Amino acid sequence: VRVKSTEEVADTITEKIGSLKGITATETLIAFRTYSRHDLEHMFSIGE
Numbered sequence: 001v002r003v004k005s006t007e008e009v010a011d012t013i014t015e016k017i018g019s020l021k022g023i024t025a026t027e028t029l030i031a032f033r034t035y036s037r038h039d040l041e042h043m044f045s046i047g048e
Contacts, residue, residue: 006030 003012013028035043 001009001012001017003009009028009030013026017023018026
């Protein structure tokens with residue numbers, strides 16, 4: 001499922017997907033990718 005913001009995940013799953021015929025249960029798992037300040041500075045300084 002793709003949504004514009006993390007807040008939309010709950011609404012999308014519970015209201016839209018959960019209401020589809022044949023769906024008896026849902027489980028939502030979310031993972032966030034994070035980068036260290038060092039990694040971010042390195043990524044944005046490429047080519048300088």
